[in-house]
Amino acid sequence: MAQVNSSTLLQVSGLEIEVAERPLLTNFNLNVEPGALIEIKGPNGSGKTTLLRHLAGIRRAHKGSIDFRDHSFAYVGQKTGLNVSLTVYENLRWLTRNADRNTSELELIRALSDLGLKSRRDTLVGALSAGQVRRCGLASLLALDANIWLLDEPLTSLDESAIDWLKGAITSQRATNGAAIVATHATLGLPETVTIDLNVS
């Protein structure tokens, strides 16, 4: 087991995950240090999403512990968590309040304009394109300002410029002592990436 520093953001020890009575992971350990980028890889059905959902606390593990050590996290799943009957701004505000953060209106608008959605502020999410919805979900990363990002297939539906934005955002997240855990089958190609291959384990 890796040593635990006081700066460790997330400590996972002895995690055991089962899906439909079939063991997916046994004795999984992971320490996430500030500045880390971890890519979870594996073929379809290997449990990338399931692992990420356990880390986010959406599913409960049979055994083992997941300790965020009082650090905040933001989870952007394949479902974006945006209600189609609410506007872009209302959704983003709800996501921040839901995570107990009092993000100011200015910060929310800054997050939106960073992703080119400023003019869509009062558009219903139901009227956005698939790519714009994904962008809106990613804007919540900025709005939440969390220590750890948990991203599930973040590249889906994104165009070139949004992918570049995401790479830049992850880089600056790492530079500010944050960390990102990304489940993806296409690598982001950023330096010093730690890869967890679920097929090999």
Added chain:
Amino acid sequence: MNAFVIAFNRTMRVGWRHPLDSLNPMAFFIIVTSLISITVEGESLTTGNSLAVAVLWVVLLLSTMMASGSAYAQDYEDGSLEQMVAQNQSLYASVHGSVAARWFLSAVPIVALVPLGAWMLDLDTEVWWILFMTLIPGSIVFTLFGVLGATLTLGVGRNGVLLALLVLPLYVPVLLLGVGACQRSVNQEPFEFALIGIYAIAMAAITFLPFAIAALLRVSQEY
């Protein structure tokens, strides 16, 4: 801001964008009561008022059941529920807020229509107040049980019949107590017991059912 207010505001806002979800049960209520008022002969309605009371209760029950059947379905589909389970420490308060908003959106408009229904069904005005006194706690219990049923069937597509099978047995005791209290009041018999009973059930439901609903919301994310 606390979880109750956040969930209440959100549910109200979404409900406001879908006015038909509130208007359809209201239309259903008016259609059923007016059809009954023109098909049942005047004399059988006025004798004892019992038919009118029963009709108003049953229609309220059905419209509340229709309205609460879709609770949390949207949140389940779009991943908001995931975010609530992942981030929210107090699902209990959040469920309270959401159910309160649903009650305002679907039950209150129908309770407000009751005088119209009572007038169409020739109900004695002395019975109106006891009708209100029982319909208000009754509609709260109906909404809570309806949301409980909806969360039980999350992820089961087209849950209509299953939902009715699940929640109708839970609705019946409240229905009987409510109608019983009104009819006893019409017959000038003591009705306090039934009245206290229905308020006791409402208090218990408000306190305990959100625990069950919150637990079911977590469980729905395990699959």
